[in-house]
Amino acid sequence: MTTANPITKVLVANRGEIASRVIRALREMGLTSVAVHHSVETNARHVREADEAVELTGETPVAAHLDIEQIIAAARKSGAEAIHPGYGFVSENADFARAVEKAGLFFIGPAADTIALMGDKISSRNFARDHGVPVAPSVMPTDDLDSFAAEAAAIGFPLLIKASAGGGGKGMSIVRGPDELHEAARRASSEAQRYFGDGRVYAELYIERPRHIEVQVLGDGTGEVIHLFERECSIQRRFQKIIEEAPSSSLPKALAAEICDSAVQLAKAANYRNAGTVEFILAQDGRYFFLEMNTRLQVEHPVTEYITGIDLVRAQIDVAAGRGLPCTQDQITQSGHSIECRICAENADEDFRPETGRIAFLSVPDAPWIRFEHALDQGQKVTADFDPMLAKLVVHGDDREQAINRALAALSELAVLGVTTNIDYLSRVIATPEFRVGDLHTAFVNEHAEALKPDKLDPADMDRVLIAAALSFHEFRHLIFDVPELQATIGHWRN
Template identity: 75%
Template structure:
């Protein structure tokens, strides 16, 4: 398109988010370029892109993390911009810097902002300096005894966190002074192993907290919009599996304060592109800054569902210098949306990751439903990548309708050949406490017994096996199709 400074975009990612970004690029009349390791040469994101290039590495993940190789692919294919999706190099300041140094447009914030917000200590210090509430905390020190003594003065429980961490790594809850030093050592060791940075800090742990986040869009000149808040409290091992927009049971005043705090932080940082400011909300109504994710979030579709704003297209527009999509006053909030993360895992075995082959796939369809995925029947699900397979997103006039629609859609969804959390998610949504919006980050542990699968008698087992068998195309053909010889003979009998 003539009014864009770039027309060819390299999508430096894979799977469902790559497909999501490629779809937006295609709808904008631009050209998408995919990357893939050899093991995913026939993957859906490769087929849907206008062009695709193979990347190499010791492992598939290593290939997707190879910054020089990604820049080289962009150069050889004539890409003028790079969209990182989420995960992999999306929050890597070095990657954003390398993109800019190569004369390319990074569809995301600048490298300095990623570095500032990627370090949780510098981020919380910045937030506090700009009037955003932060929990009482102790910053790291080489003197473990001094760190433990200062942390104990805050009071218990405490949360030990990795400065450069995320996804629950390098994180632990400490409830008494006697276990503080050991917890700090363990957290530092885990942080060093996962992030190459062993710094940890301690902050007051809020009991039964809710996890509230605010979607922001900035133009890089100090103008920032918020697209309302999301509820992300339903988590297992500090990782979200159900998200909602807007938040449930949140007073308008508190929601407004949280959104204003998010905007204030992003404005101070002169934030550019899409980002998410996350908060912990206590039962007493106090909220504290948690972190800022300088990328598109996995759960961005629920915000799109209630606002009608396509966040990926908005990202591309901002990166192209076309500004923000509309004034703050025009960003409405329509109905309620829920997202369920479909993962290859066994929820009844401590969410153990699963592998296998997708022997049968049936995706529900409805005007109020989005199924974001990159799955194919016959595809192998391996341990090479994250266990999240897809996202089922629904919209309803209100939260009750959204819950019912999500449960119904999960019931229609069929993924055979690999164990998933589909049935577990349906039980979560149908849980009485969830329906009442009595949720917090420890909800799944608190409701663990209530979320167990119901016992299955012999008749129910038979019905399940028959249904599964009928789902296989070859089985149906063998049972129901008329063999050619008999068809030729017709009704003749010997």
């Protein structure tokens, strides 16, 4: 691409590791970056790393990051021509995209209408079905719970009931028989009403032990769409991914190609612009169904970058600037295997309860095949203000086995001390024989809950740990070393 870049300065409307990631890409592209932040994160890493920073005000830090008007005003004020929304916050907000376009700025994302289309479970599902992408048999959303129950029962059981406006597992439940149906629908509806202000629910065929397969696509907005192969994100807790990999662990080539083609088909139909992810649910028998499309950069994008060698953030910016796709489908190859582990401040042994604290010590493993994506600082407070995800540890290997071994080694070396994290838990998941052979499904962590508990240390190991712990206490070291030489040498002696 040789056309002049209309984008020279980009406001990054996000924080944390993704803001850092985007800022890094901007720097590599020779573009100026503008960070935004709430007053509580004035010294945050993304703020320091950006060329410029604008403070947003808000009652809570999250509110500040969701404040469309302020963000656009910040972009204007700083002279940025474009806004990169990262993921989360305003990244999938059609109103935001529209406001950005209205302000005469480039939105590094799809058209507002695409966001709106894909942002709604029902409309996106209908769109997929209408364009030949398989969708699971389902009942149309309604808040008439009686008719809903009748139609749902007709699909057969088990059924999955979901909030039509929802996400993140809210308002979701599995119904195994007609008796439970009505109550589950009522509960889902009221929960949906409470969380999303929209009580409509819908139901679809529930697939036992499904795998979560998603396809990374990249569209230029003129109908050109390429895919960057699939990712597998079946390891989830509380319906949220914690370990992702690319390619999928055990997908037959033909099936993988079929799924990828379906994704491209959908994105093409939507004239999709930007990087996007089409998510599918894959049944054990090889049937797959459209789940949803995420119209933004995905948390787990690095695994795709690792196997394809394509910088997705850079591609997003180029596409947004009208500079076209980085390559044709034929030019994309995949090599090796990549695994991402989401490092979260949470207690995996206490139902993944979010944890807070202070990062008193951070030690990051270093190797050419490791990417540690984070915006952490030693001494930084981890509060409940933001998402508990602290960082991502991404590794690459020649094959899946090597990637697994490298992930385990890197997790073992990684130290984030001062706040409880899921690092040990992630190691335990990856170390299970089932993970190693790729026997994955989205209820993996529940099914293996017992095996994933920390195993008891044998007494000798325990003693060593206790000694290491004791010797870490200033007070105990004093007791040992603060004794005069003579008395230390004579030792315990009584006359």
